[in-house]
Structures are given as C-alpha cells and as structure tokens.
Amino acid sequence: MIKSIAILAILLLSSLAAEAQDDIRIEMHIAPDTISIEDQAFLAITVTGSGSLPDPELPNLSMFEVSSQGTSTNISIVNGKMESTYAYNYMLFPKRQGTFVIKPASVVYKRKRYETKEVTLTVLDSGVGTPRTLEKAAKTSDGETRDIFLLAELNKKKVYVNEQVTLTIKFCYAVSLLSQPDYTPPQTTDFWSDAIEPQRSYYQNINGRRYNVIEINTALFPTRSGELNIGSAMVSVNVKARSRRRRDPFSMFDDFFDHGQTKKVRTKPLKIDVLPLPAENKPADYSGTVGEFFITSSIDKLKTEVNQPVTVTYKIRGTGNIKTVAEPEIEDLVDFRVYRAASSEKVSIIDGVVGGTKIFEETYIPKRAGQLAIPAVSLNYFNPRTGQYKTVSTKPINIDVAQAALSNYANIPVPRVAGRVIDDKAKDIRYIKIESGNLSLKQPLLITTPLYLILNGVPVLLFVLVWIGQKRKEKLSSDIGYARSRLARKLARKRLTAARKLANSGQTAKFYAEIRFALFAYIADKLNVSPHGLTGDKLLEIMKNSDIEEEIIGKTASLLRQADFAQYSSSNSATEDVRQSLKSAEEILIKLEGSKIA
C-alpha cells in the first residue's frame, strides 16, 4: 500500500516537473562533485525557456569563496519555437573540508516558483579529492605525469538491453593548447546514442598538478545483449613543445614562432556486459520499451455526433530511450473507426538522464449514437531499476454521441465516380487474398508476341492455299482444253506402260499401235483436237512448227514408219527393234514435254 502511494507520488511529482518543463526550466550542476581543499568546483545554473527570462535566485553560498564567471546565452529554435538558455557560471573555492549541500536555486516566472534539485559538494583533504582513475591515467608506466591525456568511463558495468549507460570522456591537459582540440568520438556501433549537452569544463588537481578538464557525456542505449565494445575516442591537438630552455636574447620570440607539436591521445576501448531482458513475466504484446514511463490521454470534446470525429491525444512521458518507445496499436473498434492522425516526439535530458515525451493523436469516428466508451490504451515497459515488467494504461473515456442531424449526411464525402456506389456497411478494406492466383513471371503482352502473329498468319496462309487449289480445280472443270493439256503427259505415260506390257508379251502389232496412239493423243491433247483427225504428216508438221529439234522429228518419222510397217506387215519384228522403238518413244515424249506445242 505504502509502496503504491509512493509510486503515485513519484508519478505526480514527475508529471508536475514535466508540465513545468513546457514553460521554463531551471537546472543546477556542479562539477566535479568531489574536490580537495586546494581545488575549486564549477557551479552552473541554467534557465531555459521562451520569451524574457527572470534572473535566478542564488542559494546560500557563504561557505565558499565565490567568483562569478559571467553568463552565457544560447538560443535555439526547435519546431518553430524559440528557446533561450541563460547559463550563470560560478567558481567555488572551498574554505574548509566537509560535505556541503547547496540548496536549490529558483526562479519566479508567471507567479510560479521553479526550483532546481539541491547538489552536494564534498571537500576533502589536500590531494584526496581526485578520483583514482584520473590519478592512474595521469601517470605514465614509469611514474612520470602526463601533460595531456584522455580518459573514458562508464557509469555502470552491467545494463539491460536498451537501458541507458552514460559514457564520460574527460580530456585533461596541463599545458597550454595551441589549437582547438580535434575530437573523434568512439565507435559505438551496437548502441543508440544521445549527446548530453552541455560539455562541462573545470579545473582539477591530479597528483598535485592542476589540469584543465573538459568533460563530454554521451547516453548510450545498447541494441543487443552480450559483451559489447566501445571503441577508442581520440583527441588530436597542438601543444607547446617542451622547450629546452635556451637562454638566448631571442627567447622572447619563441612563443611567437612556436607552432608546437601535434599530440594525439586516445582512450582504452571499453567493454560492457549487456543483459538480455528477462523472459519471465514478459507480457505477450511487449514491444521492447525499456525505462520508466507513464501514459495519459486527453480528448478534445466529450459530445459529438455520428460520423463526426473526436481526437484523443495520448502522451507517453518518462525516462528511457523515448525514440524507441513503440506507440500502442489501437485496433478498429465495433463502435468507432480509428485513424492515426499525428505523432511527434521530444527528447529531453534532465540531469544526464535521457527521457522525453511522445505524443500521438488518434481520430475516433463514432459509427452509432449513444453513450460510447473509448477503451483504455496500455503501454508495457521493462523497468531496469526494479528488473520487472510493468503495464501502465490510460482511463477509458465515455463520450456522448448524438444521432447526426439530417443535414449532416450531405457533408459526408460521397465518391463522385459515375455508376459506382460503395456499400454503406463497408467498414474496412476487404481482407487480402489467400490464393496467390497463378503467380508467374511477368509476360509480355500477347499481341506483341510473335506467337500471336503466327497464330493469325497460319490460317491466312491456309486460306490462300485452299484458294489456289480451288482456282485450279475450277479451271480444270470449266476449260476442257486446259484440262486435256494438263492430263496429256499422264495419259501418254499410261499408254507407254501399256505398250511395254504388250511388247513383253510379244504382241508387236498391238505394241506399235499403242505407241503410235500415245504420240498422237499427246499432241492432240496438248492442242485440244481429236487424235483421230491427225495423220502422221500432220503430226510431223505440227512438230516442225513448234520448233522441235530436227533430230527428234526424224526419230518420230522413223518411229511412225516402223509402226506403220509393223502394223501392216503382220510379221513379228525383232525384239531388239521393239525395245529400240519403246526407247525412242519415251525420248520423244520427254522432248515434247519440254517444248511448247503450237
């Protein structure tokens, strides 16, 4: 019970602090926080805000000698908002040993008092107040002191993933610098990093020597578990060379001509043990947020009408890596359509601890009239301090939704596309397709492929062939002369074959008759006349007129004579003669085939 009250109180306080930071902010730092009696500490009070800022009221510093170091101003414009920071700097010289609590500094702004935290300064006996790490780093291996060195330290040895660890790099020098130090930050590959401004500079006695110290702080958030490395940081600077102290009259110009020597100092690489987030008690919807956060909500109006949106603003505030805080998912509801309207974040670093605010707006559009509840939104985070997961949530918001007045329907945007009406009941887009639907490599368009051309070309070709065939058929059937001429050769061959058969069977007379008829019929067919009207002389005359070689005509004449002779002599010719006649008949027909018969 007491614990929960305490937590409530902390939340309340931090919410107040966070409210306050919106207008004006005052902070007080001291560095270093432990010094020896002969050292001095550096106290800075910064007032940040917009507009004209009041001067701070200083705490009681009577236990120190105080020397003002002046003020510095810094103006920045963030998101179009101008913010100025006034830093009031003081050097504190201790008068005696002891632990001194410096009470809060404060400002009064718009009738409200804003206070810093109190800070503590411990003053030790001479030579005691220096951290041992610095003393060690200031010495070389053979015990001499270094003029200039660089030291890196982590404030924690073990952290959880995404928990802040602060890397402090101290650049210490006891000689005058001839150039601006050139700083190379360490490699922090496995971390998110945020610079903690401003750099601090102060004096510190180390091993009895007075050093200037420039301190650079960086907040690191490990992105994975395991032993992670932080690389070396490096500073390169020109320092005055250690002079050999020659006593010559021109030594006064040494300073003038001394360009010094370039010195490079670097830190040792560091290792840090990063613990994974415990699996135990991990909420199912945990999204990796680490730190300490709380969430609040506010609504722009509590009364609305159907289809008229209300906006709920959610604020997540706290310490931790605010950039990685996942905004809670808000599902579509039965009574509302929900849309993410805007989201923004602001990182702020207070006393070296990174935190900030994440704001996001959701638009709720009521679907029906009545008393409707916008449900609570919750956020899970892992608190590295307690090692526990925690869930914080907003309160549900009840709103009154009235039935929309009739005229309001006219204002609902209706798609102005002709002939298309959207189903009134459509609440959301339709769900994705489960079937991949013939996923295939992109095909070129059908009509640009050669296949398409061939597909359409082949029937055309076929058609042309049919057409030519048809034309021939037509000519054969309508023009007898053409038909006879086309068939002449075929018939002549048939007759010769028949003649050969007759010759083989020894029917010489019939053989010659057939040969004779074959010749006559061929010429007659070619000329489209009756073969019976032809005589031997007529045939020879036709052949002569048709430019046929003399030799063939001679052969024809002798063949015809032989045929006449064989036909009318009725004596069997010698088989040799028969074969010879058949051969010359074939020869004549071949020749006739090759020439035009007129």
Next chain:
Amino acid sequence: MRKLVLQISAILLLLIVSSANGFNADSLFNSANGYYQNQDYDEALKIYLEIEQKNFESAPLYFNIGNCFFKKGELGYAILYYLRAQRLSPRDADIETNLEFARMFMPTRLEGIKINPVTAFLDMIVDSYTLNLIAWLASALFILLIIYLSVIMFLQWRGLIVRVSVYIMIFLVLVSSGLTSYKYRTDYLTEKGVIVADETRILSGPGEDNDIEFVGVFGLTFKIEKETDDYYLVLFENKRKGWIKKGDVEKL
C-alpha cells in the same frame, strides 16, 4: 536433328537451373499472408515487394500489396497497387471495393470531368476485360472466319444465309480487333500514373520556379504526355495539364 536435341536439352537445363535457384514465390506469398494476418504489415509488405521485384505478378499479389500500404496509411501507393491489380483482374469485386474505399479518403476529387460518349461507351466495354482476353477473342473470331471462308470455298456453298453469316462474322472480327487496338492504345501505349505523395504541386513548367497551376493529392490518376529528367507533363481526366515532379508519382 542433333541441333534440335541440343536446343531442347539446353532449355531443360535452363528450367532446372532456374528452379534450383530456390525462389519459391508461392511459399513466400503464403508467409507474407501470415505476417499480414498478425498485423505485421511492414514485414508482409517487404516480402510481397520482394516477390514483385523478382518480376512475378498476379492480381492477388498486387491486391495484397495495396492492402499493406493501406494499413500503413500510404493511400497513394495503395491506390496505385489496386489499379495494377485491376489491370490483371478487371472484374474482381474485392479490388473494386478496396480501391473505392481508399479513394473515399482522398481530400479532393477532380472537378469538371467532361465525358466523351464514344470513349465512355468503349471504355465501358473494354474496362471489364483484360487486353489478352480481348486479343484472344479477336484472334479466335478471325481464325473462325478464315476457316469458314475456306470451307465455303472448298464445298462451294452458295446462298443468302451463307453470305449473311459471312458478313456477320466479318463484322464481329472488325469489332473485336478494333476493341483490341483501342484497349492497347489507351491502356498500354498511353502511359498512366498515380500521385503517391500526400500532396504535390502541378506546375506550369518543369522546375520549382514555375507557377503553381493547382495542388494535386494522392490517388489522382493522369496520362503522361512528355517527360524531362525530373518532371512529367501530365494530363488529368478533367483535361488540366501541368508538370509534376517524378518523385511524387508512380507509373501504373
């Protein structure tokens, strides 16, 4: 003969090699569906886009990509992908519904669209079918006509019915091939695009220093007439013209 065997074996080898690459679009598609189911829209989208990048396509792929973009609130891209899906599957009611749903969120619409009755009529016919389907239809009708003519010629058919049927078929072939070329011209030869940026300025010339003609919002579609290195000259449906930055739009 030997050459042919060689060619066939080369093609087979190619097929084996390409399947051995192990890119299984269907199983990737299913895993992306799983992420979508679990409302991990970023991961689902990543996988769907990977499939698309390997040159695969299908209407459901584009549709699902559109849904992912919608869930992420990138409505310009959602509309782009719904339109791409619609080109592959024009009569799908889901695509139509989601496209119109996404368009409801467009803050403005084009005013003063004049509808040309002829193109509107043609669009009405061809919008419901893919180009390939119309092209197949035209081709089939053409082949049928040729075969029919061949048969008529071969069998010496005569008569009024034959003649009328030939005229009807010629008419059908002309209409279908005309629609094919119309669809090809309007959907493929003319390049189209969609505004994917939430808002973009339509300028009077290609360059930032020109006057603003008007402001376009995501989801508006246009024809691309010309282009320079950084700008397109575009024509909106209401015949307004202007130059638009290439980075704010995507080609369909």
